Amino acid sequence: MxxxxxxxxxxxxxxxxxxxxxxxxxxxxxxxxxxxxxxxxxxxxxxxxxxxxICPPEIVADLLSLGGFTGEEQVETNLGICSLHEALSTRYEVHRVSKKWIEGLGSRVVSGDGPIEIKIVSRDRVSTSDGSTVMSWNGSGNEDDLPSGYSEIISPNDPAEELWNKLTSDPKSMEDYMWTRDYVDTLRDFSNISFTPQEFIDGMDRLKxxxxxxxxxxxxxxxxxxxxxxxxxxxxxxxxxxxxxxxxxxxxxxxxxxxxxxxxxPTRSFILPEKGDVDCIMVGPGTGIAPFRAFLQQRDLNGDSGRNWLFFGDWTEEGEYYYKEEMDDWKDRGILNKHDLAWSRDGSEKVYVQHLMRENGSEIWDWIHGGGYFYVCGDKSRMAKDVHQTLIDICSEHGEMSQEDAKSFVEESMMKKEKRYLRDVY
Ligand SMILES: Cc1cc2nc3c(=O)[nH]c(=O)nc-3n(C[C@H](O)[C@H](O)[C@H](O)COP(=O)(O)OP(=O)(O)OC[C@H]3O[C@@H](n4cnc5c(N)ncnc54)[C@H](O)[C@@H]3O)c2cc1C
Ligand SMILES: NC(=O)c1ccc[n+]([C@@H]2O[C@H](COP(=O)([O-])OP(=O)(O)OC[C@H]3O[C@@H](n4cnc5c(N)ncnc54)[C@H](OP(=O)(O)O)[C@@H]3O)[C@@H](O)[C@H]2O)c1
Missing domain, CATH: 2.40.30.10 (Translation factors)
Structure with a gap:
């Protein structure tokens, strides 16, 4: 095969x-x-x-036009030689400008006025307490804190120079610039730079x-x-x-x-319990519902006697109640024993899955104490962290453990030793 x-x-x-x-x-x-x-x-x-x-053909066409290429030019890629059109369509990510590629621009902007330093520091996405995602910067911004090979030049009175000066004088503006632009935007901003076909793709992120x-x-x-x-x-x-x-x-x-x-x-860890009589608690808001639809289908087919409890939610009941009919059918047939729905934008207050977990803390503890599995799928940066802490709090309160013991119970016993706290988060 x-x-x-x-x-x-x-x-x-x-x-x-x-x-x-x-x-x-x-x-x-x-x-x-x-x-x-x-x-x-x-x-x-x-x-x-x-x-x-496959990359958007209109972006590929715009890039070829902006670079003055036909697309037939041959270029060397990690997967071997191919046409520039093929490389931009299937081998590189053309929809977001890469850090390496934009760093490389520094050496291509020519100045009559001596070198201007370029500082680019690494970026991280960070969640804030209000749930929004912001960019943060690492790096001191000191003269000696440059990525290797930096220190390049710009011509005065050139609009590209002004932009480049702005970007390089403030790391945050460089980060913001890169976050919101693809190569079409950047080539328009730095239209004075010319490339060979090979220079054009070097430094672009490989398509994943x-x-x-x-x-x-x-x-x-x-x-x-x-x-x-x-x-x-x-x-x-x-x-x-x-x-x-x-x-x-x-x-x-x-x-x-x-x-x-x-x-x-294939996963080796995010799997159903071996025995069909084990209870399963599944927490999957938004697209996190996906594997739980699969689990419920499988447990339904198996005729598993273990109970199923699903925590789902998203913005509104009207707009985002995915797979409602299937869920109703599973409830009617006793496959889905408990179903808690958290709509975050239906009322004046946000309701998230972990709020409903807290309300049901005593019963969640009973299921877990009885050997039940606990699954989480969906957003990694905010939801999964809050659900994790809520699970610890529930074990502490209803299992009568100190916070420290509850943390160890959840992270060491349930997660590592017994492998019954399983996550598929992204
Ligand atoms: C194990 C695993 C399972 C997954 N399962 C699912 C699943 O079931 N369903 C699902 O939908 N996804 C799932 N994902 C996520 C999925 O793999 C992709 O990451 C997601 O679909 C985005 O891919 P993309 O190529 O469309 O976006 P990309 O082009 O890769 O963009 C990545 C992210 O950057 C953000 N972004 C980029 N630029 C900007 C900008 N200027 N402004 C605002 N935002 C910006 C986008 O919001 C996007 O989230 C899973 C990931 C993993 C690792
Ligand atoms: N890695 C990637 O490339 C990638 C790609 C796509 C998506 N994602 C992530 O995957 C998630 C999936 O997106 P989605 O549309 O399926 O749904 P989602 O954005 O996760 O939203 C689903 C529900 O979760 C709520 N929520 C927000 N913050 C929460 C928190 N701290 N705790 C609990 N619930 C919270 C949302 O409410 P509100 O929005 O009303 O606050 C919404 O009701 C996205 O959040 C995104 O971060 C990652």
């Missing part, structure tokens, strides 16, 4: 691709189904699917596949893989932009038509 992987992906097609949101929703979350055809690909509930995106938690059980949905994908869209500098892979899946992959490279990314 062929060993499909990231370097040798199976070429699949979509059989379904539709928006899960209700009318008026501010989100675009899609249910996307891939056909496994005669690939022989196998998976289990809990696994992820790797998807290989993206992983998606599978939202189906292979036995429940034979021959297919289902995903729940949150489409990333934003607009900057009067241009609408999209996440590389989510934009590709949403806007350019036509059902039964577009060939799409995929591969399996």
């Amino acid at each position: 062929t060993d499909w992987n990231a370097k040798n992906p199976y070429t699949s097609k979509l059989t379904e691709n539709y928006v899960l949101n209700g009318k008026g929703s501010g989100k675009e979350t899609r249910h996307i189904v891939f056909d496994l055809g005669d690939s022989g690909l196998e998976y289990k509930a809990g696994d992820a699917l790797g998807v290989i995106p 596949p993206r992983l998606y938690s599978i939202a189906s059980s292979p036995e429940f949905e034979p021959g297919t893989v289902h995903l729940t994908v949150g489409i990333v869209r934003y607009s900057y500098h009067e241009r609408d932009k999209a996440g590389l892979t989510t934009g590709y899946l949403s806007d350019r992959c036509i059902v039964e038509e577009t060939p799409i490279g995929v591969f399996m990314s």
Whole structure:
């Protein structure tokens, strides 16, 4: 059987691709189904699917035009020689300007006035207490705290010079600049710089596949893989932009038509309990619902006697109650024993999954004390951290442990030794 992987992906097609949101929703979350055809690909509930995106053709065309290239020029890439068009379409991420590439610009802006130093420091995304994501900077900004090979030159009275001066005088503005621009924006800003085709791609980030938690059980949905994908869209500098892979899946992959490279990314840890009589608590707001749809399908098929408790939520009940009918059916049939829904934008106060966990602390403790599994899937930076702390607080309060003992119980016993606190967060 062929060993499909990231370097040798199976070429699949979509059989379904539709928006899960209700009318008026501010989100675009899609249910996307891939056909496994005669690939022989196998998976289990809990696994992820790797998807290989193709860059937006309009960005590739704009880049070729701005660089003055035909696209036929040959370039050397990590995967061997290919045409510039091929490289920009399938081998590099052209939708976000890379730090390395923009750092390289410094040496290409020519000055008559002596060198101007360029400082670029590393960036991190950081969550704030109000839930927003901001950029923070590392690096002192001192003269001797430059990445190697920096110290370049700009010509006076050139608009590019002014911009470059601004960017290099304040690390935060460089970071902000890079966060909101792709290569088209940057080439327009620095239109005086010319490149060879090879110089053009050197320093661009290599194109990477993206992983998606599978939202189906292979036995429940034979021959297919289902995903729940949150489409990333934003607009900057009067241009609408999209996440590389989510934009590709949403806007350019036509059902039964577009060939799409995929591969399996099996999990060894995010799995159902071996025994069917074990209780499962699942916390999966937003797209975090995906693997729990797969788990519920699998447990339904298995006829498992263990109870299932799902904590789900998103902005509004009307707009984001994904898979409502399926959940209702599982509730009616006694498969989904408890179902708590946290709508963060339906009322005057935010309701998050961890608030509902706290309200149900005593019962959660009973399930856990009785050997139940505890699963979390979805946003890593905020939700998973808060759910983690809430779980510790619940164990402390209802299991009558000190905070320290509860932390050790959750992180050492449940997570590491017994492997019944499992997370799939991103
Ligand atoms: C194990 C695993 C499982 C996952 N499962 C799922 C899943 O089930 N469903 C799902 O939807 N995702 C899932 N993801 C996330 C997924 O892999 C991708 O990261 C996600 O879909 C975004 O990919 P993209 O190529 O569309 O976006 P990219 O182009 O890679 O963009 C990445 C991020 O940068 C942000 N961004 C970039 N530039 C800007 C800007 N200027 N302004 C604002 N934001 C900006 C975007 O919001 C986006 O979140 C999972 C990830 C992992 C690791
Ligand atoms: N790594 C990546 O490349 C990547 C790509 C795509 C998405 N993501 C992450 O994955 C997440 C998935 O996006 P999504 O659309 O599925 O849903 P989401 O943004 O996680 O939102 C789902 C629900 O969680 C709520 N929420 C916000 N902060 C929370 C917190 N601290 N604790 C508990 N709940 C909280 C949201 O409320 P409010 O919004 O009303 O506050 C919303 O009701 C995103 O948040 C994003 O950070 C990562």
